[in-house]
Ligand SMILES: O=C[C@H](O)[C@H](O)COP(=O)(O)O
């Protein structure tokens with residue numbers, strides 16, 4: 001193991017830090033695992049397509065779909081290959097983006113994702129995790145799939161963001177100034193979840209803050225601490241994920257959220273997450289929520305045009321399995337180790353219904 005300890009010269013700082021382990025600079029990873037012109041074209045087209053759907057210029061439905069987290073890149077790519085075929089099949093009605101989440105926010109403690117702990121054993125080999133995430137994004141991009149991820153902290157994007165077409169800031173970090181600043185400089189459209197308590201206000205504030213130019217501390221491609229000055233992100237939007245008081249995907253909730261966005265001169269079109277607090281983290285319920293959203297699209301009611309996209313948590317095998325120091329393995333192939341996911345067959349069925357609903361919405365307009 002390549003350990004480099006920093007010599008501490010003061011007796012008052014880093015008293016609770018056990019180790020500093022330098023990481024390769026972002027530009028080193030990008031040189032070893034480059035963004036080829038073909039991948040760059042896929043990412044650019046993905047971003048433009050997402051932007052067009054969010055702005056209502058493209059009347060397809062955006063569907064961000066995939067595992068809650070990528071813990072086994074082989075299983076994730078197995079899933080991505082199946083999804084690429086379905087994305088092609090529904091490409092007239094759905095803009096399918098692969099959910100590839102490598103960083104997990106935790107309510108308290110738990111596995112924090114492939115970047116933080118790629119060997120799933122508490123060794124926290126972040127260098128290997130960064131390589132694994134980048135390799136996965138390249139392989140998914142080579143399938144022609146645009147990719148979505150959550151950005152959880154301000155350093156990792158320098159290593160992977162060039163391969164991402166849609167970004168999310170999660171419910172636990174939407175209120176954070178650090179994440180809003182980060183989103184203001186990201187090159188792709190970024191959605192902000194409402195808060196875990198259901199608060200819309202923090203997400204509205206986040207969209208406005210990230211749309212503005214910001215100056216803050218970050219790192220550059222060489223890994224140097226830098227002052228980062230951004231232009232602001234013109235493609236911020238809201239993701240309704242429900243909250244502690246219950247779901248928020250009903251036509252009335254969607255219309256109220258859209259109106260609140262319009263009053264702030266933010267994009268009134270939004271994404272609904274069928275998982276998380278909108279389904280009580282129950283993957284069976286998630287499929288029902290997705291079907292209810294399909295019915296909303298077909299209904300021609302006010303909410304139908306506001307719905308730009310839907311998020312689904314889906315993997316090869318349904319549900320989730322425990323994975324922590326008390327349950328170290330072996331793991332079921334293709335089953336989530338974080339939130340429960342719909343299985344592949346149910347997911348494919350839901351995507352077919354959503355494609356039909358998006359087509360009906362188009363025909364009705
Ligand atoms: O999507 C994932 C989880 O809902 C989120 O990371 C929180 O998980 P936890 O409450 O199990 O920590």
Ligand SMILES: C=C(OP(=O)(O)O)C(=O)O
Pocket residue numbers: 068101105150169170171172193241276
């Ligand atoms: C953590 C997630 O969601 P939320 O922030 O809504 O809890 C997620 O989408 O993985």
